[in-house]
Amino acid sequence: MADELIGRFPASGSVEFIGDYANPLATLIITELLGIPAEDRPIFLEAFGQGTPAEIGASVADIANNPLVAMGMRIAGYIAERRAEPREDLLTQLALSRFPDGSEPTLEEAARVACFLFGAGQDTTVKLLGNSLRLLAERQDLQAKVRAEPTRVPDFVEEMLRYEGSIRASHRLCQRSTEVCGYPIQAGTTVWIANLAVNRDPRRFADPNTFDMDRPKLREHLAFGRGTHTCAGAPLARAETRLSLELLLERFATITVDEGRHGPEGARVFHYENSYVLRGLSELHLRLEEAR
Structure with a gap:
């Protein structure tokens, strides 16, 4: 799928990376993994081709038009x-699953889990790919290093997750009054866990604002959470990003930011999706020069 999408890039070398590659790749792969019929996948591509459906401050009507609602009914x-x-x-596994007490989930309960898996396997990949390509396009020294040493791509991905991961924040509901690091939290309080801020904590990561693939303990970030609340899409996002970077760096000799769209170096303008949870570009225009 990645090869096919790259093969469709315009001959001009000008690509809108989110719409031309990241979004369709993530959507096509998660629909195949779930078992969504091939003839219906274009419907999902169209529904999720516009990024985050309901942004901060969205109206009730906008939220109701979230494509996950309509696609959830299909699922x-x-x-x-x-x-x-x-x-x-995988849809069959979800359809035939049972709760620990042996009871059968309702159709709505099973569909909710399937929709969550769809979102977890789609959004995180799109955002991670966009953030990764922006950095590589702006840091030609880093791009050259990773291209020359493709075995370092997994290290690049892990440091990218720490440096600018897909998840801006996670949210939890405090069920019992407690205290964390001296701060009292009352039962019923909604807690915002700022994953991106945690990953730049200088008490944990030396020189946290520097991108360093040689950083010790690269996987100790919280880009996808930790423990039982780890993002279900994390392994898939890692795999798709690693493979995509390997293919793109091999295929193209140079990957640069399209200055006609984002402005010159030192005066770049990028637009990010207006989301409480996700950290991702709404569009990324690149110039690609194929390797000889």
Whole structure:
């Protein structure tokens, strides 16, 4: 899928990376993994091709138009079909799953989990890819280093997750009054966990505002959370980003920011999606020169 999408890049070498590559790649792969019929995948591509559907300050009507609602109804239909006629796919596993007490989830409960997996496997990848390509396009020295040493791509991805990961913040509801680092938190309080800020904590990471692939303990960031609340899409986002970087760096001799779209070096203008949770570009225009 990655090869096919790259093959569709315009001959001019001018690419809007989020819309031309990151979004369709993530959507196509998660729909295949779930088992969504191939003939229906263009519907999902269209529905999720515009990035975050409901931004900060969105109206009730905007939130109601979230494509996950309409696609969730489709997914519920797929699960109902799998309960009647099981197949070899993840939707069937969800359709036939049971709670620990042996009871069967309702169709809505199973569909909610499937929709969550869809979102977790799509959004995190798109944001991580966009953030990664922006950095590589602006740091030609770093781009040259990773291209010359492709075995360092996994290290690049881990440091990228710490330096500017996909998740801006996580949210929790305090169920019991407690104290964290001297701060009292009352039961019923909504807690904002600022993942990006944690990953720049100088008490944990030396020189935290510097991108350093040689940093010790690269995987100790909290870009995807930790423990039972780790993002379900994390392994997939890592794999898709690693593969994409390897293909792009091999295929193209230079990857640069399109200055006609984002401005010259030192005066760049980038637009990020207006989200409480996600940290990702709404668009990224690049210039690509194929390797000989």
